[in-house]
Structure formats: C-alpha cells, structure tokens
Amino acid sequence: MTYSYFPGCTLKNKAKDLDRYGRLSAAALGVELEEIEEWQCCGAVYPQASDEIATRLSSVRALNAAKEKGQPLLTLCSACHHVIKRVNHDLATNADIRTKVNNYLELDTPYQGETKVLHYLEMLRDEVGFDTLKKAVKNPMKGTKIAAYYGCLLLRPSGVMSFDDPENPSIIEDFIRAIGAEPVIYSQRNECCGGYMAMEDKGAAQDRVEKIHDSARKAGAELIITACPLCMYNLDVNGKENKLPVKYFTELLYRALGLEEAKDNV
Amino acid sequence: MSDKITKEEILRICNVQPKKCMKCGKCSGTCPAYDEMDYHPHQFVYMVEHGQIEKLMASQSIYKCLSCFACLERCPRNVEPAKLIEAVRLAVIRQQGKNHMTENDVPALLDEELPQQAIVSSMRKYKK
Amino acid sequence: MQKIGVFVCWCGSNIAATVDVKAVANAMRSEPGVVYSTDYQYMCSENGQNLIKDAIRDYKLDGVVVCSCSPRMHEATFRKTALSAGLNPYMVEIANIREQCSWIHKDMEEGTQKAMVLARAAIAKVKKNAPLTAGTTPVTKRALVIGGGIAGIQTALDVADAGYEVDIVEKSPTIGGRMAQLDKTFPTLDCSACILTPKMVEANQHENIHLITYAELENVSGFVGNFTARIKKKARYVDETKCTGCGICTEKCPSRKGLNAFNMGLNTRGAVYIPFAQAIPNVAVIDTENCLHFKTGKCGICQKNCSAGAINFEQKEEILERKYGAIIVATGFRPIDASAFDEYAYTQSKDVVTSLELERLMNAAGPTGGVLLRPSDGEHPKEIVFIQCVGSRCSKDAAKGKEYCSKICCMYTAKHAMLIREKYPDTNVHVFYIDVRTPGKNFDEFYRRAAEQYGVDYIKGMVGKVSVEGKKLHVQGSDLISNEQVHIDADLVVLATAIEPDPTARSIGTMLTASMDTNDFFTEAHPKLRPVESPTAGIFLSGVCQGPKDIPETVAQAGAAASKVIGLLSKKELVGNPCVAHANELLCNGCSQCEKVCPYGAITYEDKEVRGPEFRGTKRIAVVNEAICQGCGACTVTCPSTAMDLKGFSNNQIMEEVDAICR
Incomplete structure (x- = not known):
C-alpha cells in the first residue's frame, strides 16, 4: 500500500526522530510513504469557528494532493492528524465551508472530503495488523512496562476522529503488546498535558504533566510513549523529579523491528 | 472598541446553541484548566446566552482553554463549550490591536526544545 | 342527486382563529350535491349534534361532512349522531380542519383556503360512500400477560380475581422481575422481597393463573378478542413436576463459572441453579453453557444426587399454542x-x-x-x-x-x-x-x-x-x-x-403490531385519556414498558390495565370494523401478493367459479376473512391488478378526493 505522507512542520525539525523512525519502520514493513510535494503547514490548530476559511486551506491542499494521487493520506503527528482529519470532515459534511473553500482554491474538480485520512497507528492496526507486526518484531521489548499517552488530539471529538474509544482506548496498548512489551493502564492517558500552555504558562503545564507522570509511575510504568511532538516536549521539559522517560512510539517500533542493528551491520 | 460584540455575533462564529444546555456543569467538572480560569466553561454557555459578552471578552479564561475538547466530548447535550470559548477569543483578537501574542513575544518564550508546532499554534490561537 | 349536509365546527377559537368558518360554510353551499351547510361553535356539543340530526331529518340528507378536528377525536361521536337520526354511520366523513389546518397555519386566508379544499375532498368522498354494517365476533375469555415482574403479576392477579383465566409468560426461570432484585423500597423503606414474594406466591397459587416461566413468545396472530399465541417453553433440563426445589443439585454442581444474573453478575453460581431463594416456581434450571455434562458429556453429578429424579438432560423445548381475548405487555426494563x-x-x-x-x-x-x-x-x-x-x-x-x-x-x-x-x-x-x-x-x-x-x-x-x-x-x-x-x-x-425498555420489547411490539416510540417504549392509545391501552385493539400496557415509573405507579397502572382487560373479556361479542378489504373476483388473478403483505393473516385463497364478461370458469382468488381484517389497506396498494379494495376507503373514493383537491 502506498500512502500520501504528510509529515508536518515539527517532524522536519524538532521531532525528526518521530519522522525518521516512522519512515524506516514503514519501509521495513512494506508500507510505502510518498511525501506530499510542497506540502504546507496543516494549520497547527483546528479552527472550530465556522467562519474561519483561510486557516483550513492548507489542510485541504494536502487532502486534495492525496486525492489526485488516489492515495489515502497518512499522518504521524497527532496535531496534524487532528487538524487534517477534522478539516476533511468539514469538507465532507459542511456545505457552507465546502463552497467557500472551493471558491477560494479554484481546483479543477472541487474537493469534497474524498480522501481517507489515517494516522500511522491506524495504518499499523488496520493495514499491517498488530499480529503481523508481532511476527516482524526481532527485538521484543520483553518485560518493559510502557504507559501509552494518547493526549487529546487523537481521540477527541470521537464523533469526528473515530480513532478509538475516547474514554478507554486500546490502540497504543495493542501496539505495545505487539512489540513485546507490557502496557500499563493509567487514568491520565487520555487527559490533556496542557501542551498549548507550555509556552505561556509553564506552571499550569507543569501541574498537568506532573499528574500524568505520577499516575503512570504509580501504575508501574517505566516509560511513556506518545505520537505527539508537543506532548513529548511538554511531558519531558516540564516534567519534575518524578518524570518518566518519554519516547516516540516510532522509535520503539524501529528498535523492536531490529532496524538499528541492521543499520550497524551495513 | 467600535461596535459592541453581540451574543448573535458569537453564536454566528461558532454555531453553538447554548439553549441546549441543561446546566449540569459536566463541562466544568471535566475541564483540566478549571483552576486557571476566572470564568469556567459552564459560565461561558450561560453568559453568552444572557448576552454578557464583554465580561467574557475581558476574561483570562479565553487564553487558558487548552483546546483538549474534553468538555465537548463529554457534554451530555452536545453543547460544545470549547467552541464558544474559541468564538469569544476570536471576537477579541479580530479587533484592531487586540492580539494576545505576536511574533515579538516569541523569542522571550523560546527554549531549546520547543517544537515548531507550539509556536505556530500560539500564533494561530492568539493573533490575527 | 345526493343530498349532502356540511357542518363546519369552530372548535371555539381552535379552528375559528385561523379559518374563516362562515366563509367555508358559505362556499360549500354552492358545491354540487350540497343541500345544507352551516357552522357552529362546538359541533361535538349536544346542541351541535342536534343541529346535525335535525338537518338529516329536515333535508333528508344521505351524506354528512363534518369539518372539525381529527377523526381520531370525534368520528365515532358523529357516526353515532347520524345513526340516531336514521342515517347509516358510514355515510359520515370528517374533514380535519384543525390538526391538519388551523393549528399549523398562522395566516387566516391560507387556512381558510385549505379548509375549503379539505371540505371539498370530503364531499367528493362521501358521495361515493356506501352504507356499511359491522359484523360481530366472539371473545375468548382468557388473557395473556407478557412478563412476570410486579406489573405482570399485579395485572394477572386483578384479571384472575375477576374470574378470567390468565397465563403469564416469563422469559427467565422465575417470576419476580426487577423488584425481586431490590433491597428496600422508597419512600417507606420496606423490604422489597417482603412485599413482593406474597404476591408471587398468590399468583402461583391462584386457580385462574398459569405461570409459563423460562418461555418466550414466538408468534401472535388474530385480533382483539381472538388472538392466537405460540409460546416456546425452553428446556430447563429439570422436570418441573418432579423438582422439589431442595437445592441439593445446586450445591453439588462442580461448575462455578456462570455469572449470577440475579446478583447482577457480582458473583457466580452453579450451572444448575435456582435464581434466588424465593423463586417461583421453586425449580432448578440448567445453564447449558456452563454445564460440564453439556460441554464434555461427562459429570451428571446433579442427576446422581437428585432424589426426585427430576434432572432430565434429554428434555426438549415445547411449543404451546393458546387462544386469548386480550394481551397485556409487561416487559419491564433494564x-x-x-x-x-x-x-x-x-x-x-x-x-x-x-x-x-x-x-x-x-x-x-x-x-x-x-x-x-x-x-x-x-x-x-x-x-x-x-x-x-x-x-x-x-x-x-x-x-x-x-x-x-x-x-x-x-x-x-x-x-x-x-x-x-x-x-x-x-x-x-x-x-x-x-x-x-x-x-x-x-x-x-x-x-x-x-x-x-x-x-x-x-x-x-x-x-x-x-x-x-x-x-x-x-x-x-x-x-x-x-x-x-x-x-x-x-x-x-x-x-x-x-x-x-427490556431488549425483548421491540420484537414483541412487532409481533403484536403495537406501536412504540423511538426509545422502544410502547405508545399508549391516548397519552392522557387512554394511558393503559395500545392503539392496537386488544393490547394493553402495564408498567415500565410504557415509560419509566416507580413501583406504586406500576402497580396502579397494572390495575388500570386489568380493569380494561376485564371490561373487554366481559363482553359477549365485539362489534367489528366494517371498513375491511375485499377482492373483486373478476379482477383478482390469485397472485398471492396480498397474502404476503397482510400483517394479520386475514387473506386466504380458494378456487371459485367466476362468470364475467372476459372470463368464465374456475380460478384462484383471494378471500378476506372480515373478522380478522383490520382495514390497514396494505393489500389494496400491493395488488397489481387493482382487485383489492377497502370498504369505506375504496380506490374510487380516494381518487375522487384527490381530484377534488386538484380541481
């Protein structure tokens, strides 16, 4: 399967690891990621206001590029996924926004939400399959207790995101099992880390982050994994003494697939 | 400030129907930024419905909402308080000279690790 | 030439506020066939009805059109009025100018115009009406209660006390329902079991009540006074006539995996079990999913330990077919x-x-x-x-x-x-x-x-x-x-x-053709005035199946439903609805389409000698059992050769109405 891949700004910069490990692992699993040409920023924040049209355009450009290639659009960054998926939903369901966006973009054929938007994790679950992934794992992380941190953007609003059960998700836990480790369930995994506050109000963000680390640690976790660069930054930089190490899930995937050794052997 | 922002203008921006609210307070019960807010999510719903827009526009709450969508997800009446809060914030920053944050504020807030996403999103949220 | 009378009701201001009633009455006066047209404040009042009666006599009317509220409200009233003045009641037509006109319009001009159109349509129809006579059917003096919770038990007791036989069909192995699971009851704090179990015992011992537990309704056919129900009695694998309820089998059973449903799955029970101490009937039942005998063919400890010899692994489910005059739904909630x-x-x-x-x-x-x-x-x-x-x-x-x-x-x-x-x-x-x-x-x-x-x-x-x-x-x-x-x-x-509502309610509602709301609660015939009856004749509602209620309300409604059932069962015979379907023998080609869509099973076929201009000889034609037909009209719209027609709502009449509207 070939996907139109949308990396997003952060994955080209501070979150290079999330991107690099994701690409290498996908290739090893036989999944082709074709980076969308000249992609622009997703918009970073989904505009909830129905009269915000310009802030939706860059997402639609990416969605339309995938449509023209006849490929599903794949994302890795939680925020990009959230924005693109919701904008796509608007284009499919909101006639007013659809008309205005298309009037502005003047595409050959109007874009009406045709592209299927998938997160990398959904690709692993639905395309590769966690059972297949398990078989492909060369270095199972036996005995490692890992806490999945979902945050907000992948799950909510569940009616649009349709990613997983918003209150009791399981996709990252299933991923953790597939790479041979042991998932740890803790209450704060789907609560906000306060990432958007991280710049302006460090104190508020730190309180949230502390609660998350605390909850995960008490549940027995040794490590937290995430798919979001902002959560990653916030959980790590704003964590206090009690903080657990935080990694991108793609890094663990890469190591579990034995790609590190493979590279060393070259 | 030229024209007063009306309730109708706020509702036009966000398409929320505050009348659907049954005043259960679940939005405020679930809000992770509650303690940082002067007006809380359920008050946004009530106050917009009662036309108390100016107080909300002057409130710090509009910059404290984490956009985590917990209130929106868990509201038993699908009122979507987060949309209201965003609409009030937009009503403020769309006014001349009312940006909450600009490029000039960014350098002082930067650190080594800060992801681009944080900077872009704060510009998107707080500046027109 | 027919003589039609038109009577326009104001319904106080309900109609008169948005329909110019005088203008309607005046306009109808010039309609062909209309010999009398008038308006009155309340046509349903005694004076209003007298107005109609007098006109029937004075003008020798052979058709009456009342422009008023929905026929659901007062069609029966005006039919009786006509009858008392010597006119066949089915020569009365109602033009609904309230619910479908005055209540939904704000503009007087618009409302008036529409009222005139509706009145013209009713006039056009009444001209094609024919006098109809209703038949009668006998009443089976037995009631079926679906559900053995407090609602079903109370209704059964009240109906049985009036001297009629009642069967209670309960899907679980015991009666008692949700109330049996409650600890105390508000606001008196009396123990739920203490007040419920005497009623359970009373139902069990009542000579007129027959408990059919661990059973499900499979199918219901027939109509008010004459229902036939097929009831599937599931296999308990315990002989009800032999089991003494000693409970030894339940103690000896080595399987402990079954979740105890009575305790909401908070603990487990044996594969052979009695739901709770006061269960009625006090008879064990085997849950085959957890029974080692059924899973592995081994075990059989219960059988060895049963001194009554009641355990029967070979027991089969049983189908009962019974006739009832009335059916009470008491399916409860979860x-x-x-x-x-x-x-x-x-x-x-x-x-x-x-x-x-x-x-x-x-x-x-x-x-x-x-x-x-x-x-x-x-x-x-x-x-x-x-x-x-x-x-x-x-x-x-x-x-x-x-x-x-x-x-x-x-x-x-x-x-x-x-x-x-x-x-x-x-x-x-x-x-x-x-x-x-x-x-x-x-x-x-x-x-x-x-x-x-x-x-x-x-x-x-x-x-x-x-x-x-x-x-x-x-x-x-x-x-x-x-x-x-x-x-x-x-x-x-x-x-x-x-x-x-209990998840079984939807399928039972379908079986009974009893209407339900979007939440699967049964709909009452009138929310205020007929709260314990379904709009489907002969079907009654008891307890939470109709809407959330507490125990006292449930018991009150159960009693009210019983009184309605008793009223029905005490009748010698029921007057039917003459607006039934019939097949035109000359047009019918026996294709069976109508039989397939009839929800009441009222249509059969027979070979009949037919003499028409185009066909002479024997052919297969549809025959409608008028006692079973409810006049729903499904067959008339399905019939490809337009042979099926509905008395009182014939294709001809409907087309006349449509023509009048389009004129």
Missing part, C-alpha cells in the same frame, strides 16, 4: 450498559458500580450477605460518590444516552444514601446531581431527610471524570453553587444509570 460512559471508569474498576448492582451489594441475600463491601478488595468503603443522570437527559445529537428522564433514580439514590449513612455513620456520602426530582407522595420529605437528618452531601453539579488511582477512585466534578471544581478520593462510585 439499566443501560454503563460501559458507554467510561469517563466514569465503569469498565476500568470493579468499584464503580451501577445502582442496581449496589442494591445487590446491600441486600442480605446478595453476594456480600448485606454488608456493604467494595467488590475489588472486600473492604468497607468510607467515601462514596453517587453520580446522577448517567445516560439520562442526553440530547438527541449527543453521542450516547437517552433523551428522557429515567424518573426513579433521584429517589433510589436518596434511599441508598440514607441507608448507607444509617448503617455506616462513619462513611461519607456525596451525591452529584443536576436536579433532584421528587414529585411523589412523601418523596421530597424523604429526600430532605437524607440531606438533613442523615447528612448526605448533595453537590449540585456533575462529575467530569473518575480516575482509577491505585485503590482510590479520584472523582473530579463541578460544584455549581460554590463555583469550584471538586476532587474527592472515593472508595466506591455508584452510577445512577438510565433505564431502558
């Missing part, structure tokens, strides 16, 4: 699945329970012997949080939940809170509520007692999230009065989950 509201961590912690589970945790016959202990570790909870309205009062566009108020939760939570505070004074009890609704006798007093005398902490607000943190349940909610977010580390969280 709590919704709380796992949809996982922000309250129901699936994530054993210590988050529903209120019905709490009933079992507080009941002496429950899994903890009546001592309130946490399901996770068996410790006494010291901090308990109740969350109200879980899944009730949600908007239609919300992702989950019911739109209605479940009605009973405010009171049972007050009861739970009070009982806990009384028995365990060192336990703190908090109740998060949106509104406390207590509109019943001694209800508000009861709730206030919980708050004032027992110190239950009522918090106006809702819980946003319950987080499982080690052994504690961290409850985060809002307190709208203090305008604060509150955080409580609780040991036990109780969810007042919404109630919904």
Whole structure:
C-alpha cells in the first residue's frame, strides 16, 4: 500500500526522530510513504469557528494532493492528524465551508472530503495488523512496562476522529503488546498535558504533566510513549523529579523491528 | 472598541446553541484548566446566552482553554463549550490591536526544545 | 342527486382563529350535491349534534361532512349522531380542519383556503360512500400477560380475581422481575422481597393463573378478542413436576463459572441453579453453557444426587399454542450498559458500580450477605460518590444516552444514601446531581431527610471524570453553587444509570403490531385519556414498558390495565370494523401478493367459479376473512391488478378526493 505522507512542520525539525523512525519502520514493513510535494503547514490548530476559511486551506491542499494521487493520506503527528482529519470532515459534511473553500482554491474538480485520512497507528492496526507486526518484531521489548499517552488530539471529538474509544482506548496498548512489551493502564492517558500552555504558562503545564507522570509511575510504568511532538516536549521539559522517560512510539517500533542493528551491520 | 460584540455575533462564529444546555456543569467538572480560569466553561454557555459578552471578552479564561475538547466530548447535550470559548477569543483578537501574542513575544518564550508546532499554534490561537 | 349536509365546527377559537368558518360554510353551499351547510361553535356539543340530526331529518340528507378536528377525536361521536337520526354511520366523513389546518397555519386566508379544499375532498368522498354494517365476533375469555415482574403479576392477579383465566409468560426461570432484585423500597423503606414474594406466591397459587416461566413468545396472530399465541417453553433440563426445589443439585454442581444474573453478575453460581431463594416456581434450571455434562458429556453429578429424579438432560423445548381475548405487555426494563460512559471508569474498576448492582451489594441475600463491601478488595468503603443522570437527559445529537428522564433514580439514590449513612455513620456520602426530582407522595420529605437528618452531601453539579488511582477512585466534578471544581478520593462510585425498555420489547411490539416510540417504549392509545391501552385493539400496557415509573405507579397502572382487560373479556361479542378489504373476483388473478403483505393473516385463497364478461370458469382468488381484517389497506396498494379494495376507503373514493383537491 502506498500512502500520501504528510509529515508536518515539527517532524522536519524538532521531532525528526518521530519522522525518521516512522519512515524506516514503514519501509521495513512494506508500507510505502510518498511525501506530499510542497506540502504546507496543516494549520497547527483546528479552527472550530465556522467562519474561519483561510486557516483550513492548507489542510485541504494536502487532502486534495492525496486525492489526485488516489492515495489515502497518512499522518504521524497527532496535531496534524487532528487538524487534517477534522478539516476533511468539514469538507465532507459542511456545505457552507465546502463552497467557500472551493471558491477560494479554484481546483479543477472541487474537493469534497474524498480522501481517507489515517494516522500511522491506524495504518499499523488496520493495514499491517498488530499480529503481523508481532511476527516482524526481532527485538521484543520483553518485560518493559510502557504507559501509552494518547493526549487529546487523537481521540477527541470521537464523533469526528473515530480513532478509538475516547474514554478507554486500546490502540497504543495493542501496539505495545505487539512489540513485546507490557502496557500499563493509567487514568491520565487520555487527559490533556496542557501542551498549548507550555509556552505561556509553564506552571499550569507543569501541574498537568506532573499528574500524568505520577499516575503512570504509580501504575508501574517505566516509560511513556506518545505520537505527539508537543506532548513529548511538554511531558519531558516540564516534567519534575518524578518524570518518566518519554519516547516516540516510532522509535520503539524501529528498535523492536531490529532496524538499528541492521543499520550497524551495513 | 467600535461596535459592541453581540451574543448573535458569537453564536454566528461558532454555531453553538447554548439553549441546549441543561446546566449540569459536566463541562466544568471535566475541564483540566478549571483552576486557571476566572470564568469556567459552564459560565461561558450561560453568559453568552444572557448576552454578557464583554465580561467574557475581558476574561483570562479565553487564553487558558487548552483546546483538549474534553468538555465537548463529554457534554451530555452536545453543547460544545470549547467552541464558544474559541468564538469569544476570536471576537477579541479580530479587533484592531487586540492580539494576545505576536511574533515579538516569541523569542522571550523560546527554549531549546520547543517544537515548531507550539509556536505556530500560539500564533494561530492568539493573533490575527 | 345526493343530498349532502356540511357542518363546519369552530372548535371555539381552535379552528375559528385561523379559518374563516362562515366563509367555508358559505362556499360549500354552492358545491354540487350540497343541500345544507352551516357552522357552529362546538359541533361535538349536544346542541351541535342536534343541529346535525335535525338537518338529516329536515333535508333528508344521505351524506354528512363534518369539518372539525381529527377523526381520531370525534368520528365515532358523529357516526353515532347520524345513526340516531336514521342515517347509516358510514355515510359520515370528517374533514380535519384543525390538526391538519388551523393549528399549523398562522395566516387566516391560507387556512381558510385549505379548509375549503379539505371540505371539498370530503364531499367528493362521501358521495361515493356506501352504507356499511359491522359484523360481530366472539371473545375468548382468557388473557395473556407478557412478563412476570410486579406489573405482570399485579395485572394477572386483578384479571384472575375477576374470574378470567390468565397465563403469564416469563422469559427467565422465575417470576419476580426487577423488584425481586431490590433491597428496600422508597419512600417507606420496606423490604422489597417482603412485599413482593406474597404476591408471587398468590399468583402461583391462584386457580385462574398459569405461570409459563423460562418461555418466550414466538408468534401472535388474530385480533382483539381472538388472538392466537405460540409460546416456546425452553428446556430447563429439570422436570418441573418432579423438582422439589431442595437445592441439593445446586450445591453439588462442580461448575462455578456462570455469572449470577440475579446478583447482577457480582458473583457466580452453579450451572444448575435456582435464581434466588424465593423463586417461583421453586425449580432448578440448567445453564447449558456452563454445564460440564453439556460441554464434555461427562459429570451428571446433579442427576446422581437428585432424589426426585427430576434432572432430565434429554428434555426438549415445547411449543404451546393458546387462544386469548386480550394481551397485556409487561416487559419491564433494564439499566443501560454503563460501559458507554467510561469517563466514569465503569469498565476500568470493579468499584464503580451501577445502582442496581449496589442494591445487590446491600441486600442480605446478595453476594456480600448485606454488608456493604467494595467488590475489588472486600473492604468497607468510607467515601462514596453517587453520580446522577448517567445516560439520562442526553440530547438527541449527543453521542450516547437517552433523551428522557429515567424518573426513579433521584429517589433510589436518596434511599441508598440514607441507608448507607444509617448503617455506616462513619462513611461519607456525596451525591452529584443536576436536579433532584421528587414529585411523589412523601418523596421530597424523604429526600430532605437524607440531606438533613442523615447528612448526605448533595453537590449540585456533575462529575467530569473518575480516575482509577491505585485503590482510590479520584472523582473530579463541578460544584455549581460554590463555583469550584471538586476532587474527592472515593472508595466506591455508584452510577445512577438510565433505564431502558427490556431488549425483548421491540420484537414483541412487532409481533403484536403495537406501536412504540423511538426509545422502544410502547405508545399508549391516548397519552392522557387512554394511558393503559395500545392503539392496537386488544393490547394493553402495564408498567415500565410504557415509560419509566416507580413501583406504586406500576402497580396502579397494572390495575388500570386489568380493569380494561376485564371490561373487554366481559363482553359477549365485539362489534367489528366494517371498513375491511375485499377482492373483486373478476379482477383478482390469485397472485398471492396480498397474502404476503397482510400483517394479520386475514387473506386466504380458494378456487371459485367466476362468470364475467372476459372470463368464465374456475380460478384462484383471494378471500378476506372480515373478522380478522383490520382495514390497514396494505393489500389494496400491493395488488397489481387493482382487485383489492377497502370498504369505506375504496380506490374510487380516494381518487375522487384527490381530484377534488386538484380541481
């Protein structure tokens, strides 16, 4: 399967690891990621206001590029996924926004939400399959207790995101099992880390982050994994003494697939 | 400030129907930024419905909402308080000279690790 | 030339405010065939009816059109009026100028124009009416009650006491229903089992009541007074006539995997079991999914230990076919699945329970012997949080939940809170509520007692999230009065989950052609004036199957349904509806399409000698049993050769109406 891949700004910069490990692992699993040409920023924040049209355009450009290639659009960054998926939903369901966006973009054929938007994790679950992934794992992380941190953007609003059960998700836990480790369930995994506050109000963000680390640690976790660069930054930089190490899930995937050794052997 | 922002203008921006609210307070019960807010999510719903827009526009709450969508997800009446809060914030920053944050504020807030996403999103949220 | 009279009703201002009634009456006067046309303030009043009677006599009317409210309201009234003046009642037509006209229009001009069109259509139709005579059918003097909870039991007892035979069909192995699972009842705090079990015994011993437990309704045919029901009695694998209810088999059974449904799955039971101590019939039943004999072919310990020789692994299900005059639906409710509201961590912690589970945790016959202990570790909870309205009062566009108020939760939570505070004074009890609704006798007093005398902490607000943190349940909610977010580390969280109709209700409703609302509650024939009858004749409603209600309301409704049933069964015969279908022998080609769509099984076929201009000889034609036909018209619209027609609503009449509207 070939996907139109949308990396997003952060994955080209501070979150290079999330991107690099994701690409290498996908290739090893036989999944082709074709980076969308000249992609622009997703918009970073989904505009909830129905009269915000310009802030939706860059997402639609990416969605339309995938449509023209006849490929599903794949994302890795939680925020990009959230924005693109919701904008796509608007284009499919909101006639007013659809008309205005298309009037502005003047595409050959109007874009009406045709592209299927998938997160990398959904690709692993639905395309590769966690059972297949398990078989492909060369270095199972036996005995490692890992806490999945979902945050907000992948799950909510569940009616649009349709990613997983918003209150009791399981996709990252299933991923953790597939790479041979042991998932740890803790209450704060789907609560906000306060990432958007991280710049302006460090104190508020730190309180949230502390609660998350605390909850995960008490549940027995040794490590937290995430798919979001902002959560990653916030959980790590704003964590206090009690903080657990935080990694991108793609890094663990890469190591579990034995790609590190493979590279060393070259 | 030229024209007063009306309730109708706020509702036009966000398409929320505050009348659907049954005043259960679940939005405020679930809000992770509650303690940082002067007006809380359920008050946004009530106050917009009662036309108390100016107080909300002057409130710090509009910059404290984490956009985590917990209130929106868990509201038993699908009122979507987060949309209201965003609409009030937009009503403020769309006014001349009312940006909450600009490029000039960014350098002082930067650190080594800060992801681009944080900077872009704060510009998107707080500046027109 | 026919002589038609037109009578335009004002219905006070209901019609007259948006329809110029005088203009309508005047305009109709010039319609061909109309010899008399007038208006009056209340046509349904005695004076109004006299106006019609006099006109029938004075003008020798052979057709009457009343422009008034819906025929559902007063068609029967005006038919009787016509009859008393010597006119066949089926020569009366109603033009509905209220519900379909005045109530939905604001503009007088528009309303008046539409009223005229509707009146013209009714005139056109009445011209094609023919006098009809209703037939009569006998009444089977036996009632069927579906569901053996308190509603079904009470209805059965009342009908049986009037001298009629009653069968109760209950899907579980015992009667008793939800009330049997309750610990105490509000607002008197009397023990639920203590007041229910005597009624269960009475039903069992009543000479006119026959319990058919562990059985399901398979099919119902027929019509009011003459229903036929097929009932499937599932195999218990225990001979009801031999089992003494000693319980030895249940003790000896080596399988302990079956979840105890009576205790809401909070503990397990043997594969052979008696649901609870006071079960009726007091007969064991084998759950084949957990029985080692059925799974492996080995075991058989119960059989070896049964001195009565009641265990019968070869028992087969049985089909009973019985006739009934009336059917009472008493299918009850269940709590919704709380796992949809996982922000309250129901699936994530054993210590988050529903209120019905709490009933079992507080009941002496429950899994903890009546001592309130946490399901996770068996410790006494010291901090308990109740969350109200879980899944009730949600908007239609919300992702989950019911739109209605479940009605009973405010009171049972007050009861739970009070009982806990009384028995365990060192336990703190908090109740998060949106509104406390207590509109019943001694209800508000009861709730206030919980708050004032027992110190239950009522918090106006809702819980946003319950987080499982080690052994504690961290409850985060809002307190709208203090305008604060509150955080409580609780040991036990109780969810007042919404109630919904029992899942079997929908299929039973379909079988009975009884209408239901979007929530699967049965619809009553009139929300105010006929609250215990279904719009389908001969079907009656008892208890929560019609809408949420508490025990006293259920019992009252059960009695009311019984009185309606008795009224029906005491009739010698029933006057039928003459507006039934009939097949035109010359046109019918026996294709069987009508038989397939008839919901009442009223159509059969026979070979008949037919003499027409185009066909002479024997052919297969449809025959309608007029006693069974309910006049729904499904066959008439299905018939490809237009042979099927409905008396009183013939194709011809409908086309005349349409023509009149389009003129």
